[in-house]
Amino acid sequence: MKTDKISNEAQLDASGNLIHLLGLEGLSSEHINQILDTADSLLDEKGNLKKSKALDDMSVANLFFEPSTRTRNTFEIAAKRNRAKVINVDLDNSAIKKNEALLDTMLTLKAMQIDMFVIRHNQNGLPHHVAENVSGVSILNAGDGINAHPTQALLDVLTIRQIKKKFENLSVAIVGDIVHSRVAHSDIHALKTLGVKDIRLIAPAGLQHSPENCEIFNCFEDMDEGLKNVDVIMMLRLQKERMIAADIPNEQEYYKNYGLTNDRLKLASKDAIVMHPGPINRGVEIDSDVADGPQSVILKQVTNGIAIRMAVMQILAKNHRRQ
């Protein structure tokens, strides 16, 4: 499915308030900064998470149709830290296995008085479809196909803002399987909206972003060239599950050309940070010395994921009650 026809329109009400989180395209820097500021207010000076009662009277359903460790568990922790009740819908044993239409499952869950659905699905635009067809609930996109992963991009820019303070003068490199990565697609929107001027997309020819994007951003096939003096390096996993067999690169070859090693890291700014949404494949796209090294912020991203998801839920809950 093409991703360019998917509309995020349903996520804002007539006054421009966020009522679902479907994607970052269409959100202003004010929307994004409100989420980042709320997330920061949920962390203490040491970076530890606070608790809140913001969703005391609400229920959140986790609907993960694809595997997930970080995203699913941090959504659950975030909902519980907001005092919501959480229902992890067991999709392997659900009526969907009896061919119930997905929208019927959603309407059934709504009839159980569930207020928010967190949805991950391999189909582009599936959360958008639910948002357009089931009223009175808030939809949070936890990753749809190769289209978008908005909370991942929000936690990424929160992590960058905490360390680098400002976006305007940063050089940010996104490296790897860009074409299949919903994380990269959402990161590009977040960084652009927040004013990053130098966004570099580094990938082998077959995994490059669309030619249109290479007209707007700086595309590189040569990783060493692309990494020069960057402030932020965002590494990506090879999304093999989204490739046809012929497209899967040889891992050793890939590591040689696109693996982030300490030697390559030296090409970036001295204080560059290394990010990865996880799961990481050590020795494929990133060397263990780098993943576990002093410039890596990979685990900080995980903690920030809880703050971001708590913040989004709080903002949606407020606007949900207003409706």
Ligand code: NCD
């Ligand atoms: C990503 C995803 O599922 O899109 N992971 C995540 O949510 N932390 C990236 C990936 O699977 O490589």
